[in-house]
Amino acid sequence: MVYELEGYKKKLARAEAIYAKSKTTGKPEGARPTNKIGFLGLIGKKVDSIEYYNAKINEVTPKLEVEQKVTRKEKQQNSALVFFTSRVAAAAAAQSLHAHIVDKWTVTDAPEPRQLIWSNLKIKFFQRQLRQYVVYVLVALTILFYMIPIGFISALTTLDNLKKLLPFLKPIVNIAAIKTVMEAYLPQLALIIFLALLPKILMCLSKAEGIPSQSHVVRAASGKYFYFIVLNVFIGVTIGGTLFSTFKTIQKKPDSIVSILASSLPLNATFFLTFVALKFFVGYGLQLSRLVPLIIYHLKRKYICKTEAELKEAWFPGDLGYGTRVPGDMLIVTIVLCYSVIAPIIIPFGVVYFGLGWLILRNQALKVHVPAYESYGRMWPHMHTRILASLILYQVTMLGYFGTKIFHYAPFLIPLILLSLTFGYVCSQKFYRFFRDAALEVACRELKEAPNMEQIFRAYIPPSLSSEKIDDEDYEDALSQVSRSGSFV
Amino acid sequence: MVYELEGYKKKLARAEAIYAKSKTTGKPEGARPTNKIGFLGLIGKKVDSIEYYNAKINEVTPKLEVEQKVTRKEKQQNSALVFFTSRVAAAAAAQSLHAHIVDKWTVTDAPEPRQLIWSNLKIKFFQRQLRQYVVYVLVALTILFYMIPIGFISALTTLDNLKKLLPFLKPIVNIAAIKTVMEAYLPQLALIIFLALLPKILMCLSKAEGIPSQSHVVRAASGKYFYFIVLNVFIGVTIGGTLFSTFKTIQKKPDSIVSILASSLPLNATFFLTFVALKFFVGYGLQLSRLVPLIIYHLKRKYICKTEAELKEAWFPGDLGYGTRVPGDMLIVTIVLCYSVIAPIIIPFGVVYFGLGWLILRNQALKVHVPAYESYGRMWPHMHTRILASLILYQVTMLGYFGTKIFHYAPFLIPLILLSLTFGYVCSQKFYRFFRDAALEVACRELKEAPNMEQIFRAYIPPSLSSEKIDDEDYEDALSQVSRSGSFV
Numbered sequence: 004m005v006y007e008l009e010g011y012k013k014k015l016a017r018a019e020a021i022y023a024k025s026k027t028t029g030k031p032e033g034a035r036p037t038n039k040i041g042f043l044g045l046i047g048k049k050v051d052s053i054e055y056y057n058a059k060i061n062e063v064t065p066k067l068e069v070e071q072k073v074t075r076k077e078k079q080q081n082s083a084l085v086f087f088t089s090r091v092a093a094a095a096a097a098q099s100l101h102a103h104i105v106d107k108w109t110v111t112d113a114p115e116p117r118q119l120i121w122s123n124l125k126i127k128f129f130q131r132q133l134r135q136y137v138v139y140v141l142v143a144l145t146i147l148f149y150m151i152p153i154g155f156i157s158a159l160t161t162l163d164n165l166k167k168l169l170p171f172l173k174p175i176v177n178i179a180a181i182k183t184v185m186e187a188y189l190p191q192l193a194l195i196i197f198l199a200l201l202p203k204i205l206m207c208l209s210k211a212e213g214i215p216s217q218s219h220v221v222r223a224a225s226g227k228y229f230y231f232i233v234l235n236v237f238i239g240v241t242i243g244g245t246l247f248s249t250f251k252t253i254q255k256k257p258d259s260i261v262s263i264l265a266s267s268l269p270l271n272a273t274f275f276l277t278f279v280a281l282k283f284f285v286g287y288g289l290q291l292s293r294l295v296p297l298i299i300y301h302l303k304r305k306y307i308c309k310t311e312a313e314l315k316e317a318w319f320p321g322d323l324g325y326g327t328r329v330p331g332d333m334l335i336v337t338i339v340l341c342y343s344v345i346a347p348i349i350i351p352f353g354v355v356y357f358g359l360g361w362l363i364l365r366n367q368a369l370k371v372h373v374p375a376y377e378s379y380g381r382m383w384p385h386m387h388t389r390i391l392a393s394l395i396l397y398q399v400t401m402l403g404y405f406g407t408k409i410f411h412y413a414p415f416l417i418p419l420i421l422l423s424l425t426f427g428y429v430c431s432q433k434f435y436r437f438f439r440d441a442a443l444e445v446a447c448r449e450l451k452e453a454p455n456m457e458q459i460f461r462a463y464i465p466p467s468l469s470s471e472k473i474d475d476e477d478y479e480d481a482l483s484q485v486s487r488s489g490s491f492v
Numbered sequence: 493m494v495y496e497l498e499g500y501k502k503k504l505a506r507a508e509a510i511y512a513k514s515k516t517t518g519k520p521e522g523a524r525p526t527n528k529i530g531f532l533g534l535i536g537k538k539v540d541s542i543e544y545y546n547a548k549i550n551e552v553t554p555k556l557e558v559e560q561k562v563t564r565k566e567k568q569q570n571s572a573l574v575f576f577t578s579r580v581a582a583a584a585a586a587q588s589l590h591a592h593i594v595d596k597w598t599v600t601d602a603p604e605p606r607q608l609i610w611s612n613l614k615i616k617f618f619q620r621q622l623r624q625y626v627v628y629v630l631v632a633l634t635i636l637f638y639m640i641p642i643g644f645i646s647a648l649t650t651l652d653n654l655k656k657l658l659p660f661l662k663p664i665v666n667i668a669a670i671k672t673v674m675e676a677y678l679p680q681l682a683l684i685i686f687l688a689l690l691p692k693i694l695m696c697l698s699k700a701e702g703i704p705s706q707s708h709v710v711r712a713a714s715g716k717y718f719y720f721i722v723l724n725v726f727i728g729v730t731i732g733g734t735l736f737s738t739f740k741t742i743q744k745k746p747d748s749i750v751s752i753l754a755s756s757l758p759l760n761a762t763f764f765l766t767f768v769a770l771k772f773f774v775g776y777g778l779q780l781s782r783l784v785p786l787i788i789y790h791l792k793r794k795y796i797c798k799t800e801a802e803l804k805e806a807w808f809p810g811d812l813g814y815g816t817r818v819p820g821d822m823l824i825v826t827i828v829l830c831y832s833v834i835a836p837i838i839i840p841f842g843v844v845y846f847g848l849g850w851l852i853l854r855n856q857a858l859k860v861h862v863p864a865y866e867s868y869g870r871m872w873p874h875m876h877t878r879i880l881a882s883l884i885l886y887q888v889t890m891l892g893y894f895g896t897k898i899f900h901y902a903p904f905l906i907p908l909i910l911l912s913l914t915f916g917y918v919c920s921q922k923f924y925r926f927f928r929d930a931a932l933e934v935a936c937r938e939l940k941e942a943p944n945m946e947q948i949f950r951a952y953i954p955p956s957l958s959s960e961k962i963d964d965e966d967y968e969d970a971l972s973q974v975s976r977s978g979s980f981v
Binding site for chain 2 (some may be wrong): 129429432434
């Protein structure tokens with residue numbers, strides 16, 4: 004209902020803007036905008052937009068208020084946000100076992116209010132686990148077998164089939180230039196669409212896991228995307244052919260993976276060199292000039308946006324998009340490391356990529372993009388693990404590569420791999436837990452400023468339940484606790 | 493020094509008992525016992541025992557007291573026992589991260605005072621991890637390659653070699669009857685000694701891991717022993733030959749493990765049937781009659797024990813010996829489950845084994861043995877995991893066995909295995925954590941009786957530092973805290 008109401012409000016503002024504009028450009032009394040009330044505004048009775056939306060808003064608002072009241076009073080969910088007046092107590096409570104049956108009462112740190120996913124908050128312990136495994140299986144299937152449906156679709160959407168199905172395209176398709184382009188790109192079309200949609204699909208899948216915090220969902224999607232691009236771009240291109248048949252070989256002879264990789268890597272050095280160069284020429288160029296958003300903004304301004312609010316929304320740069328940016332950069336790390344011995348010319352490319360990245364992305368992060376949430380550095384261990392995994396993959400392939408070159412001192416590399424593994428293990432043991440749990444020592448430190456508990460509490464009222472005239476009696480419990488604790492320090 | 497002093501005290505008591513006895517049996521003035529002060533009491537000057545030990549005790553006691561004082565004041569270790577007056581605070585503190593670098597400050601629940609291993613308490617986080625891995629590698633090597641040194645020793649200790657090395661044995665060895673027995677058992681001698689010592693070796697290795705609680709050490713040793721007997725008795729006997737060569741086959745063809753097991757199992761059914769029957773006839777018979785301890789007690793009483801205290805010590809039944817009993821029983825579970833389909837006659841044997849076990853061991857646990865510590869049920873998840881692992885091993889071998897019999901409905905067993913895995917996973921998630929961490933809900937419950945904090949605190953003074961006339965000023969800190977908290981509830 005909240006979304007419905009918001010939609011009506013937006014449409015009303017839009018209709019009013021159109022009406023106001025028509026007054027200045029056309030007849031002085033203006034042309035009142037109209038719309039059809041049926042499916043997607045295409046069919047049904049034609050009505051006056053401004054009147055219609057006003058009526059709709061007046062109709063929905065009281066309904067929403069009643070619903071909000073009922074929800075607050077009766078539809079309690081099986082999860083709660085607990086507010087503490089002591090940081091140490093909060094830190095200890097978030098890390099302790101509460102009921103002796105684990106899934107009866109689970110606790111986590113609350114994410115920021117703006118990144119809380121309300122619909123996932125109430126999911127129970129084992130349902131969350133089950134969803135996680137189902138999603139993992141789905142993602143694994145997608146990563147390994149995505150070529151099958153795409154190949155199928157590609158086979159169907161040939162130019163001849165298209166002509167048969169959509170006969171009105173015939174005159175266009177028969178032009179020689181267009182025909183050549185179509186013939187070149189049509190087989191790839193399904194793949195291109197799939198690759199463009201993949202981050203969104205992975206995001207939806209990660210959300211379906213039941214993770215209640217937006218930053219964690221992004222992290223989960225980023226991890227999945229990393230597996231996809233490493234397996235399909237790096238290993239897929241390197242080994243060539245379908246991944247599945249390679250996996251069958253590896254399953255039969257588990258020792259062969261290193262030698263397969265090592266013998267295939269040198270053949271693809273040029274490809275990956277171009278890949279890295281392209282990434283920083285085109286990728287950073289687009290990122291810095293923000294050409295695509297600029298075009299989209301101007302198109303939107305001309306044809307779609309009518310109100311100030313819509314224009315602002317079209318201009319809004321959004322956040323940095325960690326979900327695709329991080330795995331992309333991790334892929335470059337992997338490629339540059341793995342090829343650094345085989346084709347050392349890739350090293351300056353890698354240096355330029357990350358050097359430019361430091362300059363450009365720092366600028367973008369500080370001056371262009373608007374962070375949507377604050378995850379308190381939880382992306383750090385995620386990236387650190389993957390960089391270390393790349394490093395170890397590099398050392399193993401280097402060992403294999405030296406092996407194929409019959410370099411007799413190659414076994415001296417084995418301690419290096421063991422050292423890297425030890426380093427990763429020590430880091431994960433020593434540092435990672437603090438990203439997950441707040442240390443009591445840190446929670447003990449005095450704050451410079453006492454937080455306003457009521458403000459914090461109000462920030463956690465879900466958007467669908469917040470209204471201008473909030474009746475405090477519904478939240479009496481929490482508020483009275485706040486006032487009782489009085490001068491909170 | 494404490495051990496030295498205790499030794500002298502015991503020997504003094506013994507010498508006095510011998511003297512008292514000699515008065516009643518021999519001359520009225522008695523024969524004062526003497527001993528030599530050199531190596532092992534075999535060489536050196538002969539002295540009067542009672543006078544000598546009295547002098548020694550008088551010499552060591554003040555030294556010990558000085559040393560204790562110095563230790564208390566100056567030799568502080570980098571670990572501490574923290575006493576809480578609130579159970580909830582204690583439970584929360586034991587589960588929370590304290591410093592943001594994990595290994596700077598680690599916490600665990602304190603074990604009972606009588607099962608605390610003081611020397612392991614001060615070991616640091618990463619040293620403990622390192623020790624653990626070193627021990628794991630050592631145990632894995634022992635389990636896989638223990639036949640190599642034993643075979644080597646067996647080859648050396650033939651009867652002919654023995655005659656050459658120890659010529660005084662020649663007349664005995666040449667008797668026909670003894671010769672036959674020796675020839676039969678000598679090659680096995682090293683193996684028999686190794687198997688008898690193995691639980692003790694594993695116990696020492698587990699202690700070397702740096703685990704600070706006795707019950708945890710026993711659990712760790714029990715887990716290692718389980719791997720040893722399953723690999724060497726169950727799988728070793730089944731597959732036959734050396735384990736190592738089988739592992740090489742499996743490494744080359746990872747799929748083959750199930751079919752190897754399934755095809756070798758039926759051949760050994762009789763062996764394992766006898767094994768289980770022997771275990772309950774001989775094992776429980778010995779356990780119930782306590783024949784071996786009885787013989788040892790009477791031998792000790794006749795030849796060694798002189799004082800009341802020594803007699804009591806000889807009679808003391810000890811605890812149940814979970815370190816070898818649990819893995820032994822787990823092995824029977826594994827054998828009975830795995831053969832239940834191949835040779836169903838084993839099922840009644842298994843029922844009798846565990847039925848008798850319930851009757852006999854309950855009696856022994858309640859009325860004979862004296863528990864050395866209380867681990868609050870932490871053995872439960874240990875055994876539960878292993879029973880489940882046996883169940884799944886059984887289901888997998890059953891599937892393989894049906895496969896070799898070309899039984900077409902065998903794949904219907906696959907959901908059963910998946911269900912077992914799910915069951916194990918759910919159990920581990922739902923219940924295991926409560927065995928490790930105290931739930932706040934439980935810690936909140938009111939106690940029937942307020943514990944005496946001073947008594948608890950005194951129980952945790954290490955035996956080497958406790959003396960009759962303890963100067964409280966050294967423990968001022970802890971004691972003053974206790975008295976300050978006053979009437980503790």
